[in-house]
Amino acid sequence: MTTLAKTSFEDQQNSTLTIVSNEACFHCGLANSSSSFGVTWDGRHRRMCCVGCESVAAFIIASGMEDFYRHRTGYSTRPDENTPSVVAHTATATPAKDSAPGSTPVNLYLRNLTCAACVWLAEKTLNRQPGVSNVRVNFTTHSVNLLMAQANTESLIQALRKVGLIAEKVGDTSRAASRQHDRRKQLVHLGIAGLAMMQVMMLTVPIYLATSDELSANAKLLMSWSAWLLTLPALLISARPMFIAAWRGLIGGHVGMDLPVTIALLLTFVASTHTLLTDNGHLYLDAITMFIFLLLAARWVEASIRDRAIRRIERMTNPKPVIVARLLDYPTSETHERVHSNALCSDDIIIVEQGTVVAADGVILRGATEIDEALMTGESSPIHKQAGDTVVGGTMNTAGSIVVKVTAVGDQSVLAQLARLVDTGLMGRPPFQGIADVLARYIAPVTLLLALTAALIWLMVDPSKSLAVAVAVLAVTCPCAFALAAPTAAAAAIGNMVEHGLLVVRGHVLESLATATDIVFDKTGTVTTGVWQLRSIHCDPSARRTHIAICDALESGAIHPVARAVKLANAPANSSTRSFIATSLTQVAGAGVEGVIDGQCYRFGTAAFAGVAADATTQGIVDSDPVVVLSTKINETWRHLATLKFTDPLRPYAAATMAQFIRRGLRVHLLSGDHPDVVAAVARECGLEPEYVRAKQSAVEKRDYIAALQSAGRTVVAIGDGLNDGPMLAAANVGIGLASGAAMTRMASDAVADESKKNLFQCIHLAFEQARAAMTITRQNFCWALAYNVIALPLAFAGLVTPLIASLGMAASSLVVVINASRIWLWNRSGS
Amino acid sequence: MVVESLWILIPLSILIAAVIGALFWWAAADGQFDDLDGPVGRILIDDDLPPGTKPVDSKQINDK
Numbered sequence: 020m021t022t023l024a025k026t027s028f029e030d031q032q033n034s035t036l037t038i039v040s041n042e043a044c045f046h047c048g049l050a051n052s053s054s055s056f057g058v059t060w061d062g063r064h065r066r067m068c069c070v071g072c073e074s075v076a077a078f079i080i081a082s083g084m085e086d087f088y089r090h091r092t093g094y095s096t097r098p099d100e101n102t103p104s105v106v107a108h109t110a111t112a113t114p115a116k117d118s119a120p121g122s123t124p125v126n127l128y129l130r131n132l133t134c135a136a137c138v139w140l141a142e143k144t145l146n147r148q149p150g151v152s153n154v155r156v157n158f159t160t161h162s163v164n165l166l167m168a169q170a171n172t173e174s175l176i177q178a179l180r181k182v183g184l185i186a187e188k189v190g191d192t193s194r195a196a197s198r199q200h201d202r203r204k205q206l207v208h209l210g211i212a213g214l215a216m217m218q219v220m221m222l223t224v225p226i227y228l229a230t231s232d233e234l235s236a237n238a239k240l241l242m243s244w245s246a247w248l249l250t251l252p253a254l255l256i257s258a259r260p261m262f263i264a265a266w267r268g269l270i271g272g273h274v275g276m277d278l279p280v281t282i283a284l285l286l287t288f289v290a291s292t293h294t295l296l297t298d299n300g301h302l303y304l305d306a307i308t309m310f311i312f313l314l315l316a317a318r319w320v321e322a323s324i325r326d327r328a329i330r331r332i333e334r335m336t337n338p339k340p341v342i343v344a345r346l347l348d349y350p351t352s353e354t355h356e357r358v359h360s361n362a363l364c365s366d367d368i369i370i371v372e373q374g375t376v377v378a379a380d381g382v383i384l385r386g387a388t389e390i391d392e393a394l395m396t397g398e399s400s401p402i403h404k405q406a407g408d409t410v411v412g413g414t415m416n417t418a419g420s421i422v423v424k425v426t427a428v429g430d431q432s433v434l435a436q437l438a439r440l441v442d443t444g445l446m447g448r449p450p451f452q453g454i455a456d457v458l459a460r461y462i463a464p465v466t467l468l469l470a471l472t473a474a475l476i477w478l479m480v481d482p483s484k485s486l487a488v489a490v491a492v493l494a495v496t497c498p499c500a501f502a503l504a505a506p507t508a509a510a511a512a513i514g515n516m517v518e519h520g521l522l523v524v525r526g527h528v529l530e531s532l533a534t535a536t537d538i539v540f541d542k543t544g545t546v547t548t549g550v551w552q553l554r555s556i557h558c559d560p561s562a563r564r565t566h567i568a569i570c571d572a573l574e575s576g577a578i579h580p581v582a583r584a585v586k587l588a589n590a591p592a593n594s595s596t597r598s599f600i601a602t603s604l605t606q607v608a609g610a611g612v613e614g615v616i617d618g619q620c621y622r623f624g625t626a627a628f629a630g631v632a633a634d635a636t637t638q639g640i641v642d643s644d645p646v647v648v649l650s651t652k653i654n655e656t657w658r659h660l661a662t663l664k665f666t667d668p669l670r671p672y673a674a675a676t677m678a679q680f681i682r683r684g685l686r687v688h689l690l691s692g693d694h695p696d697v698v699a700a701v702a703r704e705c706g707l708e709p710e711y712v713r714a715k716q717s718a719v720e721k722r723d724y725i726a727a728l729q730s731a732g733r734t735v736v737a738i739g740d741g742l743n744d745g746p747m748l749a750a751a752n753v754g755i756g757l758a759s760g761a762a763m764t765r766m767a768s769d770a771v772a773d774e775s776k777k778n779l780f781q782c783i784h785l786a787f788e789q790a791r792a793a794m795t796i797t798r799q800n801f802c803w804a805l806a807y808n809v810i811a812l813p814l815a816f817a818g819l820v821t822p823l824i825a826s827l828g829m830a831a832s833s834l835v836v837v838i839n840a841s842r843i844w845l846w847n848r849s850g851s
Numbered sequence: 852m853v854v855e856s857l858w859i860l861i862p863l864s865i866l867i868a869a870v871i872g873a874l875f876w877w878a879a880a881d882g883q884f885d886d887l888d889g890p891v892g893r894i895l896i897d898d899d900l901p902p903g904t905k906p907v908d909s910k911q912i913n914d915k
Binding site for chain 1: 857858861862864865868871872875876879880882884885886887888889890891
């Protein structure tokens with residue numbers, strides 16, 4: 020619903036109240052000038068675009084939930100008429116375990132919540148279900164939590180479907196729950212730090228400003244101790260995670276920014292306490308609380324942005340359950356039961372229908388088909404398979420129905436092996452060292468050394484002031500600006516990336532992208548679209564459109580790449596040319612299709628199948644793109660009508676973006692599981708050097724290629740979509756997956772490109788730009804922090820820094836850092 | 852005078868701050884800040900049925 024500007028919706032809403040609008044569907048907002056569907060509500064006829072919207076709206080109104088339409092602020096999504104109703108009699112419908120009535124927790128995910136009124140609709144609907152209580156719908160995370168007497172999720176999903184809401188079962192909720200727990204804890208810490216900061220300031224500012232006759236010594240002591248008391252929660256609760264992280268880093272030998280922060284906080288606090296007890300020196304309690312709050316706030320913003328990205332990715336990765344038909348008594352009878360693919364065992368016999376996903380690894384017993392293995396191997400053309408051939412779970416059956424004997428399930432399957440490769444790849448990554456981590460190693464010792472030097476110098480000049488000066492040095496060099504330098508820039512840059520569809524999951528992406536030396540692309544589905552297009556048709560020019568329409572008729576109902584490409588090519592002409600209807604269609608797997616149109620017999624397929632000599636059709640065609648021939652039978656001989664060439668086209672901007680990378684001195688590689696000819700053609704089109712192009716690569720080979728680059732000291736960014744790219748992405752310094760790609764590969768990625776707003780290559784280009792900008796800003800921030808310290812240190816050494824100056828200095832330097840980081844935000848707004 | 856009132860007001864303010872902090876902690880841990888958009892609609896929509904419509908019980912809905 021984001022595409023719909025709110026104002027235009029409200030205009031629309033107002034106009035429906037005054038005049039009956041014929042423009043848009045009342046429920047989903049789709050243009051529907053010619054439809055006859057509609058309901059009468061609130062005294063007026065409301066037009067609907069389809070029977071789906073009509074039935075949903077009628078149901079909502081009939082069940083007294085029409086308030087939904089009064090309060091909504093956006094249109095609903097159109098209920099999909101083709102969505103198959105969920106099969107309830109599957110193995111998944113396990114009976115609820117023994118538990119008290121109304122106490123089984125159920126989690127659902129709502130796919131199409133568009134406005135707050137949908138939340139109300141969902142809650143209302145669920146509350147009416149028998150045995151349901153404690154319904155809570157979260158608009159931000161799109162999740163539903165409720166308690167139910169008997170965990171019958173299917174009935175809830177059905178009930179929500181009736182009001183047009185698409186719900187899904189959530190597989191594993193533990194990760195989301197632990198993330199939510201962390202977020203709540205972070206919020207508590209931030210809130211307490213903020214509260215403490217404000218209270219402490221309120222108490223310390225009068226001490227700074229008041230003269231001795233305005234504020235008695237006793238009152239000053241009271242206020243100081245009160246401020247000290249209020250600092251405690253900030254230090255003990257809010258800053259505790261930092262202390263723990265610093266301690267862990269110290270033990271593990273991995274020093275981060277947390278260590279200098281911890282040292283600065285603890286030493287300043289101890290010195291301030293000492294001041295209070297001896298009444299000699301300065302108090303830096305306001306600086307301590309402010310420091311904690313600023314740091315937590317910066318980290319909170321960064322975490323919030325990443326959290327949003329993770330949520331969007333998790334929304335994509337709800338794998339749908341695969342229901343398969345298991346033959347009970349093959350080959351004697353064809354009786355089958357429908358089971359969940361998880362319930363399959365080795366040696367089970369299953370039917371894999373045309374257009375469905377192969378549920379498990381196995382061997383074909385009967386039938387022949389073409390299997391689309393693009394996601395699994397990167398091969399762009401479907402592969403002809405017949406009895407005796409092996410099929411891999413997760414691939415797509417595009418041509419005919421086959422009977423498969425399952426050979427491997429669960430841990431033994433090819434998919435599970437790839438998942439293991441992903442896991443080992445992620446674990447074996449070199450530990451990431453950012454600029455901040457490197458710098459942090461020097462900050463703590465240098466600060467301590469400076470404070471010690473100051474104390475020693477003053478010991479010789481004026482011993483009574485020695486401690487006060489040392490603490491002032493500590494307070495001034497407090498690494499606040501240093502600690503904020505990286506997270507603020509990262510938050511702004513990652514925020515921009517998420518907004519434009521590159522969902523960054525792991526924080527190190529920015530620095531790794533900025534220092535990358537090599538980019539490795541997968542071909543099928545990444546550099547190319549993975550969707551075939553009709554590139555050329557060789558035939559009598561006047562009959563062009565007719566021939567395409569004939570091909571479309573022959574391929575109607577088929578789902579393999581050629582059929583889709585023909586349908587696409589035929590679509591724009593639908594209105595002007597006559598459409599054909601083919602009868603007695605026979606599919607010959609691996610060859611083509613035969614059918615009768617207007618009494619004339621046609622064949623559409625390979626040259627051999629179409630009965631035409633190969634040289635006659637392929638003359639002048641030298642490259643590797645697939646060729647399909649249309650022929651017709653005249654006087655018992657097949658006559659050539661047309662030769663169609665298909666291609667898997669490059670994504671928009673692919674060649675231009677790669678050329679830009681090469682100009683910048685990056686090495687661009689292309690790894691593919693496809694045939695060498697196809698890969699070479701794509702590499703040529705993108706202007707890549709043959710040295711960096713590899714064809715026929717398996718998942719392991721791809722991973723090893725990356726590992727070889729890394730061991731040569733290069734920083735590698737890998738981009739891919741298929742299952743076979745998962746291990747490669749996991750091994751690379753930065754792995755970028757695609758929202759449209761395989762779920763497992765997305766999980767292995769550091770960032771996921773969601774192409775709803777920007778094209779993949781625009782996303783990648785933007786990512787590199789943003790990473791560069793973020794690194795520039797981070798460096799500037801560090802320079803500024805350093806400059807501030809260089810100016811403030813001599814003052815502190817001279818004993819001229821009061822707590823007021825220290826606090827103001829810290830606040831000002833932090834503000835400069837934050838403002839500088841916000842330039843990234845503005846830089847993007849200006850459209851560059 | 853000013854000083855004397857401070858001896859009451861400052862401890863009181865600390866107490867209030869502590870209460871606010873505790874309340875905030877409870878609210879955040881309870882998940883009150885998890886969803887800042889959804890309750891907007893929930894509170895505005897009147898759950899009472901508008902006049903002229905027949906209340907429908909859950910059984911009828913399920914049978915439909």
